[in-house]
Amino acid sequence: MSNNAKPATPSNPFDIFVIGARKGFQIAINNLMPNVLMAYVIAEILNLVGAMQFIGKIFAPMMGIFGLPGEAVTVLLTTWLSSSAGTGVAVSLIAKGVLNGTHASILIPALFLMGAQLQYMGRLLGVADTPKKYWPLLMLASIINACIAMIVMRFFV
Amino acid sequence: MAEEKNTQSASEWKAGPGAYVALIVAIVFFSGLLMKVDGMKWLSAFDFTTLGGTFGTMKEPAKNNFMGAGGISARAGFLFALSLAPSVMLALGFLEIFTHYGAIKAAHKLLTPLLKPLLGIPGLTGLALITDLQSTDAGAALTKELYDAKQITKKDLVVMSAWQYSGAGMISNYFSIGVALFTFLTVPVIIPLVLMFVLKFVGAIFVRIVLNTVYKGDFQDEQ
Structure with missing residues (x-):
């Protein structure tokens, strides 16, 4: 997307759309589908083992600050590893009726503000050569951002 | 993860204790033995067939789309992910155009x-x-x-x-x-x-x- 070399890109908007749509298909098939499938299966495992109800009870007071049920903590924990997986968990919890649209609206900015931090350590901080000493600080800033986002979203929903 | 380790050590013709554990877990996982254990429903969380889940069904044909309603686990996740593809393609197609201009x-x-x-x-x-x-x-x-x-x-x-x-x-x-x-x-x-x-x-x-x-x-x- 960023390397818009003039000769390679067609100037006709229909062709440009098709290039983007092709990228979208790749993302949907290679990123979304495996991650969403995994998230649905993990949610089902947690549900069958009974861990979901347990997690829900334990984290209810903490997540209550953000206007969310305790189970929502699973969304935040998974998103830290991968935003696609976190989104998948959120969707599967909505399908189960644990979360609703209001909860989804509160969660969505947090999903990306603290999303995929583990991958981005390599892809962003590693590539940019940011001194490792400050990595925990940057992580903390992201988590603070996510918390602020959830509190602010409460006023919009 | 365990499976990967297993094939690796197999290629070196050395199978440690972990390899046998992985093999046993794999056999139990795919065997279907854990599918319906009386009084211990939670064991089905480690059963291949159970985790495969079900597709949703057309409970209300006027309202349900191809995903149906009440689907669970892998099958439901697959159809849901498939249902996202059109909007992702549309979004990235337009994003490409806006970037171009x-x-x-x-x-x-x-x-x-x-x-x-x-x-x-x-x-x-x-x-x-x-x-x-x-x-x-x-x-x-x-x-x-x-x-x-x-x-x-x-x-x-x-x-x-x-x-x-x-x-x-x-x-x-x-x-x-x-x-x-x-x-x-x-x-x-x-x-x-x-x-x-x-x-x-x-x-x-x-x-x-x-x-x-x-x-x-x-x-x-x-x-």
Whole structure:
């Protein structure tokens, strides 16, 4: 997307759309589908083992600050590893009726503000050569951002 | 994971105790023995057939789409992911067009004057930051180039990293992955996006303040 070399890109908007749509298909098939499938299966495992109800009870007071049920903590924990997986968990919890649209609206900015931090350590901080000493600080800033986002979203929903 | 280890050691003709555990787990997992154990329903969480789940059914044909209703686990997840493909393709198709006609360049122009007063970093970093909104990897590469060319100091680098790290690849990720949640949102789609953009600055300002206080000594030889 960023390397818009003039000769390679067609100037006709229909062709440009098709290039983007092709990228979208790749993302949907290679990123979304495996991650969403995994998230649905993990949610089902947690549900069958009974861990979901347990997690829900334990984290209810903490997540209550953000206007969310305790189970929502699973969304935040998974998103830290991968935003696609976190989104998948959120969707599967909505399908189960644990979360609703209001909860989804509160969660969505947090999903990306603290999303995929583990991958981005390599892809962003590693590539940019940011001194490792400050990595925990940057992580903390992201988590603070996510918390602020959830509190602010409460006023919009 | 366990399976991978298993094949690896098999290729070396050495099977440690872990390999046998993996094999037993694999056999039990696929065997169906755990599917219906009386009084211990939770054991089915380790059964292949159970985790395969079910597709939804057409409970109300007038309302249900191809996903049906009441699907669970892998099968339901697969159909749901498939249902997202059209909107992801549409979003990225239009994003490509807007980029082609210079939307990013205009955003760059608007962002640049904010950088010095808010984050204390030079205006020339704007391109790397704007690029990060679209592609994490490209943004990271541009940032490294700036530092290698000594156009920014180490402190600038950390502040820039903070801005990029929280919500990296924000626009692309929001419209390719977040789109899965759009239909459930009770607020306009733009509100979370604007909020994330503002918070990127908040996070970077927080990091800037910490660097200026707690880590003050680290940057004394600069400037």
